[in-house]
Amino acid sequence: xxxxxxxxxxxxxxILLVGPPGAGKGSLAPRLSELLGVPHVSSGQLLRAxxxxxxxxxxxxxxxxxxxVPDRIVAQVMADRLAEGFILDGYPRTVRQAxxxxxxxxxxxRRVQLVLELIVPDEVASARxxxxxxxxxxxxxxxxxxxxxxxxxxxxxxxxxxHYAGRVRRVSASGDxxxxxxxxxxxxxxxxxxxxx
Numbered sequence: 229x230x231x232x233x234x235x236x237x238x239x240x241x242x243i244l245l246v247g248p249p250g251a252g253k254g255s256l257a258p259r260l261s262e263l264l265g266v267p268h269v270s271s272g273q274l275l276r277a278x279x280x281x282x283x284x285x286x287x288x289x290x291x292x293x294x295x296x297v298p299d300r301i302v303a304q305v306m307a308d309r310l311a312e313g314f315i316l317d318g319y320p321r322t323v324r325q326a327x328x329x330x331x332x333x334x335x336x337x338r339r340v341q342l343v344l345e346l347i348v349p350d351e352v353a354s355a356r357x358x359x360x361x362x363x364x365x366x367x368x369x370x371x372x373x374x375x376x377x378x379x380x381x382x383x384x385x386x387x388x389x390x391h392y393a394g395r396v397r398r399v400s401a402s403g404d405x406x407x408x409x410x411x412x413x414x415x416x417x418x419x420x421x422x423x424x425x
Contacts (some may be wrong), residue, residue: 243342248385250353250357252401254270259405260409263413264313267364273311275287297328299324321384326391345398348401357374397415397418
């Protein structure tokens with residue numbers, strides 16, 4: 229780790245990963261979690277765990293159609309996992325969810341410090357998701373669902389990133405994980421000190 233990344237690791241505690249399906253959020257998040265010493269919290273993993281536990285929130289039908297899970301359900305499953313620090317992967321996805329997160333976090337000292345926007349071409353994202361569908365048997369990674377999820381992402385990403393204006397750093401997510409992680413480290417180090425506290 230570079231000296232600048234080490235300094236960032238001491239100060240950065242609340243980070244969002246934003247990017248289309250297939251951008252690699254779920255692969256990058258554990259690496260950042262280890263670097264910063266804060267937990268990786270994945271909305272997708274938590275929602276899938278809820279489905280595996282009997283789907284009490286009736287999530288699976290919406291996910292299989294490529295729809296977003298209703299905000300109230302996502303907020304329910306996420307709320308207990310947000311302590312002092314986190315790498316958030318897959319939440320918030322909309323401005324409304326971001327506003328709910330702001331309300332949950334409360335005072336400015338606990339606000340989201342940095343948003344890493346992972347940039348990847350649609351064809352790369354689709355190829356990654358197709359490969360994941362074969363390896364993990366993920367029903368939400370079929371071509372029709374992926375296309376719907378990409379449309380939804382493009383619709384919601386602009387307003388969401390505008391909500392976090394001044395805290396967003398763009399990171400190319402093309403290439404292998406080591407390359408993406410190095411770019412993310414540079415983005416962490418680029419955040420002004422005043423924004424880290």
